[in-house]
Amino acid sequence: MPILHLAILAAVQGLTEFLPISSSGHLVLVPQFLGWPDQGLIMDVAVHVGTLFAVLVYLYRDVGSMVGGVIMFMRGRSAPGARLFGLLVIGTIPVVCAGYALHQYFPGMFRSLEVIAWATLGFGLLLWISDQVGMTVRRIEHLGILDVLFIGAAQCLALIPGTSRSGITMTAARFIGMERVDAARFSLLLSIPTIIAAGTLSGLDLYESGSVELASDVFIAAGLAFGFALIAIAIMMAWLKRASFTPFVIYRVILGVFLLMVAYGVI
Secondary structure, three states: OOHHHHHHHHHHHHHHOOOOOOHHHHHHHHHHHHOOOOOHHHHHHHHHHHHHHHHHHHOHHHHHHHHHHHHHHHOOOOOHHHHHHHHHHHHHHHHHHHHHHHHHHOOOOOOOHHHHHHHHHHHHHHHHHHHHHOOOOEOHHHOOHHHHHHHHHHHHHHHOOOOOHHHHHHHHHHHOOEOHHHHHHHHHHHHHHHHHHHHHHHHHHHHHHOOHHHHHHHHHHHHHHHHHHHHHHHHHHHHHOOOOOHHHHHHHHHHHHHHHHHHOOOO
C-alpha cells in the first residue's frame, strides 16, 4: 500500500479511535470516498494496535497499578489495581465472544455505507441522551461487576462500523452516572484488552497470509497511528474536564445525515 494511503488511514484511526465518533466507520469510508480498495480488517486492526500503545503510554499510572496489583494478588494480598484488572477482564468477555463469532461466521458483515450512516447518527443521539440524563456522581472505584457487564455488553454494538467503541462505552458509563472524565478513562482502559484480543485474532490472519509487504505496511501504519492517537487522547481528556460530549454529538449528526444522503442517492 502506498505510504500516502497508510498515512491517511493512520491519521484517521489515530484521531478517531478514542474520540466518540467511530474510527472503524471512518476507516471504511476512506476507501469509498477516495476510490481506494477496502483495506480490510487486518489493516483496520493494525492501526488499532498502534493506538493501543498510545493508551498504554497515556495511562501508564493505571497500567502500572494493575500490574503491581496483580503481582500483589498472586502473593495473597489485595490491591485496588488487581480489582480494576479483574473488572476489565469481566467487561471484555462479551465483546470477545461476539467478535469471535462475527469474525468466524460473518466476516465483512455490516460494512455498508447505509449501516455506517444510521449507526453514526443513531448512536450519536444516544450519547447525547445519556450525557443529558446521566448523573455525574460515580467514579471508576465505584463500579461493580454488574456495571462493568453492562458497559461490556454495550461494547458489543461497536462491532457495527459507525457505532464507535469509545462512544458506546462512554454512553453506557454516563447512563449509570459516571463522571465524564472517568467514563472516558474507563473506556480507554477497556480498550486495552479489547484491542489486544482483536489484534491477536487478525495477527493470525496476517501470519496465514504470508505477505511480507502486508507485514511492513502493518508496522508503518501502527507507528503513525500511535502518534496521532496520543495527541487525540490528550485533547479529549482536557476537553471533558470542563465541557460535555455535545460537540462530538453535533459532528456525528452532521456526518450521519450527510452519509444517509450519499447512501440513498440524494447527493
